Amino acid sequence: MVRSLLKPRFALSRRAAVLGLGAAVLLGGAPAFAQETIKVGLVAALSGQSAKSGEAITRGLEVAIDEINAAGGVLGKKVELIRRDDESNPAKGVVAARELVQKEKVAAFFGGIDTPVSLAIVPFANQAKVPFISVWAAGTGITRNGAAENYVFRVSAVDELVDEAMIDYAVKTYKTAKPGLMLINNPWGESNEKGLKAASAAKGLTLAGAEKFDNADVDMVPQLTRLKEAGADTLFLIANVQPAAQVVKSLDRMGWNVPVVSHWGPAGGRFTELGGPSAEKVHMVQTYTFSGNLSKKGQTVLAALKTKYPQVTTLADVTPAVGIANAYDAMHLLALAIAKAGTTEGPALRQAFYEIGSYEGLIKSYAKPFSPTNQDALSKDDYIFTHFKGAEIVPVN
Numbered sequence: 001m002v003r004s005l006l007k008p009r010f011a012l013s014r015r016a017a018v019l020g021l022g023a024a025v026l027l028g029g030a031p032a033f034a035q036e037t038i039k040v041g042l043v044a045a046l047s048g049q050s051a052k053s054g055e056a057i058t059r060g061l062e063v064a065i066d067e068i069n070a071a072g073g074v075l076g077k078k079v080e081l082i083r084r085d086d087e088s089n090p091a092k093g094v095v096a097a098r099e100l101v102q103k104e105k106v107a108a109f110f111g112g113i114d115t116p117v118s119l120a121i122v123p124f125a126n127q128a129k130v131p132f133i134s135v136w137a138a139g140t141g142i143t144r145n146g147a148a149e150n151y152v153f154r155v156s157a158v159d160e161l162v163d164e165a166m167i168d169y170a171v172k173t174y175k176t177a178k179p180g181l182m183l184i185n186n187p188w189g190e191s192n193e194k195g196l197k198a199a200s201a202a203k204g205l206t207l208a209g210a211e212k213f214d215n216a217d218v219d220m221v222p223q224l225t226r227l228k229e230a231g232a233d234t235l236f237l238i239a240n241v242q243p244a245a246q247v248v249k250s251l252d253r254m255g256w257n258v259p260v261v262s263h264w265g266p267a268g269g270r271f272t273e274l275g276g277p278s279a280e281k282v283h284m285v286q287t288y289t290f291s292g293n294l295s296k297k298g299q300t301v302l303a304a305l306k307t308k309y310p311q312v313t314t315l316a317d318v319t320p321a322v323g324i325a326n327a328y329d330a331m332h333l334l335a336l337a338i339a340k341a342g343t344t345e346g347p348a349l350r351q352a353f354y355e356i357g358s359y360e361g362l363i364k365s366y367a368k369p370f371s372p373t374n375q376d377a378l379s380k381d382d383y384i385f386t387h388f389k390g391a392e393i394v395p396v397n
Contacts, residue, residue, distance in 0.1 A: 035105065036078075037077055037078050038074055038077045038078070038079050038107050038338065038344060039080045039107060040082070040106055040110070041081075041082050041083070041097075041108070042054075042058065042061060042081060042084065042109065042110045042111075042112070043084050043086050043093050043097050043109060043117070044058070044083070044084075044110070044112025044113065045085070045087065045088045045113055045114065046058075046083060046085035047085055049088075049241050049242045050112075050113050050269055051269070052268055052270070052319075053112060053113035053136060053267075053269070053320060054085070054323075056318075056319075056320050056323025056324045056327070057112060057135055057326075058081075058083065059305060059308075059318075059324050059327075060324035060325060060327030060330075060331070061081055061327045061328070061330075062081065062308065063301060063305060063328055064329075065079045065081055066308070067304075068331070068335050074339055075343075082100060082106065084099060084100060086112060086117050088113075088114045088117065090116045091120070093111075093114075093117035093118075093120055094120050097121045097124055097132070098124065101130050102128075107131075107338065107349065108130060108131035108132070108133060108344075108349065109125075109130065109133070110133045110327065110330060110331075111132060111134045111136070112135075112137065113136040113137060113240065113265075114188070115137040115142065115188035115191065116139075116187050116188060117137070118132075118142045119141060119142060119187055122141075122142060122152055125152055126145070126150065126151050128346070129149070129151060129346035129347055129350070131151050131337075131346065131349055131353065132151060132153070133153045134155075135154075135323070135330045136156055136268075136323055137156065137188075138156055138157040138188075138191075139159055139187060140158055140195065141187075141191065142154060143158070143376050149347075150372075150375060151346065151350055153330075153370055153376075154375060154378075155326050155327075155333065156287065156326050156376075157263075157264065157285060157378065157383060158376050159188075159263075161380040162192075162285050162383065163192055163198070164195070164199045164202075164380060165285060166196070166263070167205070169261060169385055170261045173259075173283075174233070174234050174259045174261075176233055177233060178207070178232060178233050178234075179196075179200060179205060179207060179232060179233065179235065180207070180211070180227035180232030180235050180236070181207065181209070181210040181235075181236050181238070182211055182220070182227070182235055182236065182239070182247055183210060183212050183213075183238045184212070184213065184214075184215065184238055184240070184265075185212040185213060185214050188238065189212060189239075192236075192238040193210055197210075208230040208232035208233075209226060211223035213239075213243060213246075213247075214243070217246060219250060220243075221250045221254055224247070224250055224251060224254060224256065225254070228254070228256055228258070232258065234258065234259045234261060235247075235260045235261070236261055236262070237260050237262040237266075237282065238262075239265050239266075240265040240269070241265065241269030241270065241274060242274065244266040244271065244275065245266070245271055245279065246275075247260075248260070248275040248276065248278050248279050248281075249276060249278075252276065252278050259281075259283075260281065260282045260283070261282075261283050261284075261385075262283065262284040263284065264284050264286055264320075266279070266388075267286060267319070267322060267386075268323070270391075271388055272388045272390065279388055280388050282388070283385050283396055284385070284386055284387065285385060285386075286383070286384055286386045287322050287325060287326060287363055287384070288321045288322055288324075288325035288363050289384065289393055289394065290302055291315055291395060292394075292395055295362075297360065297362050301324075301325075301362055302318065305318055314392070315392050316391035319392055319393045321393060325362045325363050326363070328362050329361040329363055329366070332359060333353075333356060333361075333366070336356050336359060337349055337353045337355075337356055338352070353370045353375075354368075354370055356368065356370065363378065363382060364378075364382055
């Protein structure tokens with residue numbers, strides 16, 4: 001069951017409240033009825049250059065919810081998804097999170113692609129004592145936020161671990177000795193700058209330099225020229241679709257054919273369309289792909305996607321797979337936590353996350369995926385390296 005509201009709707013009819021379809025309290029201050037569904041929320045980019053990421057997350061959640069509801073729901077209730085568009089804007093993300101928690105009374109909510117948005121939401125989630133599950137944004141500080149009672153969980157990559165994986169991959173694949181960093185100028189870029197410098201030092205690599213750029217920049221030749229003159233033999237790229245495409249186009253204008261190893265930002269949109277043919281040369285981290293030999297679970301989920309969404313006809317139509325897979329597994333893990341808690345009350349639900357035993361997921365088999373000292377369900381061993389082939393994301397090997 002899904003309710004998608006791209007703009008908040010504060011007015012609810014008396015009839016809808018009586019039927020329990022969206023209101024927790026009757027108009028006019030009458031006594032509240034118990035919710036007929038267990039509501040879960042999504043704050044993600046549902047419009048703009050990263051809209052494909054929000055679409056992928058939505059699809060993963062919806063397929064999982066369909067499975068959960070077909071099996072009887074959770075605690076005897078159906079699960080309902082309510083979405084809000086953060087437009088990749090931190091302030092709008094916080095407003096959306098407050099709307100979902102305070103007005104829609106969601107039991108928990110999921111976050112989207114943007115680390116700055118998720119970082120802005122974290123203090124509110126911890127204050128409100130409502131679980132916030134990141135299914136894309138990889139900023140290390142999202143889950144490792146220092147809160148005494150941490151309500152933020154993640155089924156996604158973690159920058160600190162991604163940075164180590166990228167360094168390892170570049171050294172193995174390209175014999176990298178002197179990398180250069182191309183970083184988006186925001187908290188996500190800062191998170192990865194710290195991680196990449198630490199990972200490079202641990203490998204004994206010498207950095208050629210670290211250059212930054214903004215989302216709206218269309219010419220990165222000056223930054224790239226400085227890295228080239230400093231002797232960079234590989235570039236590590238941290239950016240979402242639009243600026244990442246501009247980096248690739250700037251490299252083409254320079255005629256500099258240097259290996260590019262990227263975080264997964266380019267996967268969230270029309271990277272090959274925006275970046276041109278050279279976009280396919282960029283190797284990037286992913287947690288899942290529907291290409292290749294699929295597990296039984298993968299075959300089941302792909303079939304469900306094709307049935308639910310008639311527009312899904314090729315594997316290119318399930319790109320980016322990470323949004324689908326991360327969200328699918330996260331929704332099932334949340335359902336297990338709610339069932340174990342026996343309630344949607346925040347503190348009990350938070351504790352129940354730590355008590356989840358095993359779950360055979362899409363990405364992997366989970367065994368006690370969360371603990372009070374590690375609220376990230378995926379590790380460095382769960383990452384794979386991929387690249388675009390046309391509009392499809394496929395494994396490098």
